[in-house]
Amino acid sequence: MNQMLDKKKVVVGMSGGVDSTAAAYLLKQQGYDVIGVTMKLWEPDDPDYVEKEGGCCSLSSVNDARRVAEKIGIPFYVLNFREIFKKTVIDYFVEDYKAGRTPNPCIACNKYVKFDALLKKAHELGAYYVATGHYAKVEYNEATDRYLVKKSEEARKDQTYAIYNLTQDQLKHVLMPLGEFHSKDEVRAIAASFDASVGGKGDSQEICFIPDDNYPRFLSENIAEPIPEGNFVDTDGKIIGKHKGIIHYTVGQRKGLNLALGHPAYVTEIRANINEVVIGRNEEVFSEGLIADAVNFMPFDTLTEPMEVYAKIRYSAPLAKAIVTPLENGRIQVMFPEQKQRAITPGQAVVFYDGDYMIGGATIISAIKA
RNA sequence: UGGGGAUUCGCCAAGUCGGUAAGGCAACGGACUUUGACUCCGUCAUUCGCAGGUUCGAGUCCUGCAUCCCCAG
Numbered sequence: 001m002n003q004m005l006d007k008k009k010v011v012v013g014m015s016g017g018v019d020s021t022a023a024a025y026l027l028k029q030q031g032y033d034v035i036g037v038t039m040k041l042w043e044p045d046d047p048d049y050v051e052k053e054g055g056c057c058s059l060s061s062v063n064d065a066r067r068v069a070e071k072i073g074i075p076f077y078v079l080n081f082r083e084i085f086k087k088t089v090i091d092y093f094v095e096d097y098k099a100g101r102t103p104n105p106c107i108a109c110n111k112y113v114k115f116d117a118l119l120k121k122a123h124e125l126g127a128y129y130v131a132t133g134h135y136a137k138v139e140y141n142e143a144t145d146r147y148l149v150k151k152s153e154e155a156r157k158d159q160t161y162a163i164y165n166l167t168q169d170q171l172k173h174v175l176m177p178l179g180e181f182h183s184k185d186e187v188r189a190i191a192a193s194f195d196a197s198v199g200g201k202g203d204s205q206e207i208c209f210i211p212d213d214n215y216p217r218f219l220s221e222n223i224a225e226p227i228p229e230g231n232f233v234d235t236d237g238k239i240i241g242k243h244k245g246i247i248h249y250t251v252g253q254r255k256g257l258n259l260a261l262g263h264p265a266y267v268t269e270i271r272a273n274i275n276e277v278v279i280g281r282n283e284e285v286f287s288e289g290l291i292a293d294a295v296n297f298m299p300f301d302t303l304t305e306p307m308e309v310y311a312k313i314r315y316s317a318p319l320a321k322a323i324v325t326p327l328e329n330g331r332i333q334v335m336f337p338e339q340k341q342r343a344i345t346p347g348q349a350v351v352f353y354d355g356d357y358m359i360g361g362a363t364i365i366s367a368i369k370a
Numbered sequence: 371u372g373g374g375g376a377u378u379c380g381c382c383a384a385g386u387c388g389g390u391a392a393g394g395c396a397a398c399g400g401a402c403u404u405u406g407a408c409u410c411c412g413u414c415a416u417u418c419g420c421a422g423g424u425u426c427g428a429g430u431c432c433u434g435c436a437u438c439c440c441c442a443g
Contacts, residue, residue: 282408
């Protein structure tokens with residue numbers, strides 16, 4: 001069936017924001033047969049809900065997207081992805097928090113919704129490609145017959161971290177026209193050139209399905225069981241306070257602990273099994289390595305021997321030299337020989353770089369302390 | 371109901387010979403942010419357990435009361 005797909009045809013996920021608008025426009029300019037699609041992902045309960053835009057993880061402003069599509073002169077559809085979004089993003093998000101992890105819903109959304117469910121829809125429409133407004137570059141290497149991902153020229157907006165787990169088959173069908181831009185301002189100018197109101201929008205910030213940024217509210221509404229309070233303990237196991245429920249915390253967190261210890265206190269570890277949150281000093285939130293699974297590499301399928309890379313353990317963490325070593329059952333160990341990393345957090349992704357290339361990543365299971 | 375020591379912001383804690391309330395933590399607000407992370411900036415006691423007194427002026431001196439702690443009953 002694949003051979004029936006039209007390589008000049010592309011479905012663009014349009015949120016009505018700056019980035020996806022510019023992406024759709026650019027593809028049209030490049031001569032693609034562009035179809036605009038807005039995905040319905042989440043039905044807010046609140047009727048006064050204000051929709052957000054932009055970035056990779058945005059809810060849609062259907063009206064803006066439709067208007068923009070009309071101006072560009074492309075067909076436009078609104079598709080319902082609520083069910084798949086609930087199953088692959090929301091449920092995962094909730095389960096991770098219940099388990100004391102800190103999930104990254106944008107990564108799941110990319111993997112299962114934008115570059116899977118939407119891609120399948122694109123194929124149904126006869127389109128070979130799906131395109132988004134991500135700041136990243138996808139590149140085909142003939143010698144190795146692999147699709148590689150390169151960092152965006154706009155370093156500040158680079159989003160390669162959030163697509164570390166895309167498969168070769170997904171990458172083959174992906175276009176990211178914003179990867180070549182050196183600044184968001186250029187992109188904004190393009191969007192603004194034919195639609196002032198879209199061009200003037202700000203960047204997205206919060207997770208799209210929690211627009212008020214109130215995680216505890218969202219989580220307690222989506223978790224059937226009550227969320228039990230528990231103890232804060234120090235690194236020696238001494239009880240030093242009461243926590244409001246594990247979902248309120250992430251490793252490295254300082255705010256909201258309400259612990260006046262005389263020195264800044266940080267979450268060091270979350271022990272979901274015994275409902276404990278461990279508190280320590282800043283030094284105690286640093287780790288020298290980690291164990292991870294859900295491993296994915298761009299240049300090859302399986303890592304067979306230790307490899308030196310640069311890695312980051314959070315979306316906005318700095319790159320650090322790292323040694324990646326394959327373990328049993330598909331896991332990897334990542335050690336940071338030069339610099340301990342702050343707040344290595346189960347549930348977050350560790351992503352690897354080799355120069356400008358994002359060469360893969362994995363989901364952190366646990367930190368390795370000295 | 372003998373003696374001694376304490377009582378300053380939610381917590382800890384400076385406050386010299388009486389001179390017109392440091393700081394840390396927490397909290398709150400803002401910036402940054404695809405993580406309520408980190409970080410950064412800003413705001414946080416007209417008032418010092420209470421009531422009087424002495425002083426131009428008292429958290430700092432005096433008197434009484436209250437509460438807490440320690441040692442003796």
